Amino acid sequence: AQSVTQLDSQVPVFEEAPVELRCNYSSSVSVYLFWYVQYPNQGLQLLLKYLSGSTLVESINGFEAEFNKSQTSFHLRKPSVHISDTAEYFCAVSRGSNYKLTFGKGTLLTVNP
Amino acid sequence: DAGVTQSPTHLIKTRGQQVTLRCSPISGHKSVSWYQQVLGQGPQFIFQYYEKEERGRGNFPDRFSARQFPNYSSELNVNALLLGDSALYLCASSPGGNSNQPQHFGDGTRLSIL
Numbered sequence: 001a002q003s004v005t006q007l008d009s010q011v012p013v014f015e016e017a018p019v020e021l022r023c024n025y026s027s028s029v030s031v032y033l034f035w036y037v038q039y040p041n042q043g044l045q046l047l048l049k050y051l052s053g054s055t056l057v058e059s060i061n062g063f064e065a066e067f068n069k070s071q072t073s074f075h076l077r078k079p080s081v082h083i084s085d086t087a088e089y090f091c092a093v094s095r096g097s098n099y100k101l102t103f104g105k106g107t108l109l110t111v112n113p
Numbered sequence: 114d115a116g117v118t119q120s121p122t123h124l125i126k127t128r129g130q131q132v133t134l135r136c137s138p139i140s141g142h143k144s145v146s147w148y149q150q151v152l153g154q155g156p157q158f159i160f161q162y163y164e165k166e167e168r169g170r171g172n173f174p175d176r177f178s179a180r181q182f183p184n185y186s187s188e189l190n191v192n193a194l195l196l197g198d199s200a201l202y203l204c205a206s207s208p209g210g211n212s213n214q215p216q217h218f219g220d221g222t223r224l225s226i227l
Contacts, residue, residue: 032215043218043219103155105154108153
């Protein structure tokens with residue numbers, strides 16, 4: 001069985017400050033890892049994914065996440081956040097791109113001016 | 114290209130009724146998955162279909178059923194609705210097979226049970 005723990009349910013930060021959203025997972029098999037973002041009244045949008053290869057993955061809007069196998073973590077970071085980054089962020093794991101996703105409970109990132 | 118489309122966007126039902134939710138995957142995607150997202154929680158896996166066959170089922174009662182059509186669209190049916198079925202129901206599609214492409218989600222159907 002797989003599980004995902006997002007350690008912070010809410011993270012408030014000021015605009016232009018750095019942020020880290022934490023995600024730990026457990027699995028008995030090799031996994032694929034994902035971060036999805038959900039804006040109010042919308043579905044989930046893929047932010048970035050780790051499938052294999054380089055353990056540091058980046059998104060087009062400045063977020064990055066690092067896969068750490070020894071610590072079973074996949075923390076999401078951004079060096080400088082914007083108001084528009086305010087949203088709910090979900091970490092997810094699966095044993096393959098075409099298998100079910102197991103999600104964490106989400107972290108609400110609130111960026112204040 | 115159109116993304117994953119779901120209908121209806123909102124739905125209000127009463128306890129004991131039945132509901133059908135619909136999903137059209139991204140063109141070329143053969144796999145469709147359904148998730149339930151209760152307020153304040155992460156999505157929970159309900160079903161996955163690939164090439165019209167059920168590939169996986171989450172921990173949901175038999176009141177929940179689904180099917181996939183030859184054009185790869187899908188329906189989720191829920192019978193004997195309970196107050197606890199109130200949630201956002203999300204559909205996701207992916208190419209399936211040996212592809213490494215991740216699942217793409219629709220905007221969901223918000224189901225409210227009175």
